[in-house]
Amino acid sequence: MAARIERLVTSGQFTLDGGTWDVDNNVWLVGDDREVVVIDAAHDAAAIEEAVAGRRLVGIVCTHAHNDHVNAAAELADNTGAPILLHPDDDVLWRMVYADRKPDRTLHGGDVITVADTVLEVMHTPGHAPGAVCLYAPELGALFSGDTLFQGGPGATGRSYSDFGTIITSIRDQLLVLPGDVKVHTGHGEVTTIGGEAPHLDEWIARGH
Structure with missing residues (x-):
């Protein structure tokens, strides 16, 4: 039985560089009736635990460490x-969020996470954040993009530790080469597809989005 994808939306605040914004975050769960992975544990641990629903939680994967995602x-x-x-x-x-606690394991590009007999391939896609990653599940035709790629363009790069040229390189060289029908499950907002976003790369570059 193939893994399935579930979405939970949680609400809270994103804080960086002295500013605070209200945000809704997508928390993605990938798994089956036995075990599951959580991608981006945002804002509400009790609601996420309820969505896990007693299944074995294989890992809590952070696409990046902005406070609203961890x-x-x-x-x-x-x-x-x-x-x-x-x-x-x-x-x-x-460390801005957890001064006295470290993550339990490190993620690197090329790593593989397996849940419910389904492979999630880790891609290091810096730009929005230095350690930003995306997870690609070929069997599910799904990409979990965090804040690297959204419906309508790249993630924001106007704040500390982000860089527009770097995020464009990540998206162009790693994400837009995936099959066009791959669904992009984003960190905020609605699902899109690689094919729906790829034609707009030059527009994003031109406007320095």
Whole structure:
């Protein structure tokens, strides 16, 4: 039985560079009736644990360490015993949220996470954050893009530790080469597809989005 994808939307605040914004985050669960992975434990550990619904939590994967994507990770890990996984290049952002706690495992491009007999391939896609990653599940025709790629363009790069040229390189060289029918499950907002976004790369570059 192939893994299935579930979405939970949680609400809270994103804080960086002295500013605070209200945000809705997509929390993605990938698994079956036995086990599951959580991608981006945002805002509400109790709601995420309820969505896990007693299944074995294989891991809490952080696409990056902005506070709105990790602020429920520690509580969820404490309640379930699941490890927190993060790319080490996002250590500086992680420590803004958790000064006294480290992630349990590191993520690197080329790593593979297996859940419910389904492979999630880790891609290191810096730009929005230094340690940003995307997860590609070929069997599901799905990409979990965090804040790297959205419906309508790249993630924001106007704040600390982000870079527009870097995110464009990540998207062009790693994401837009995937099959066009791959569904992109984003960190905020609605699902899109690689084919729906790829034709607009030059527009994004021109406007420095």
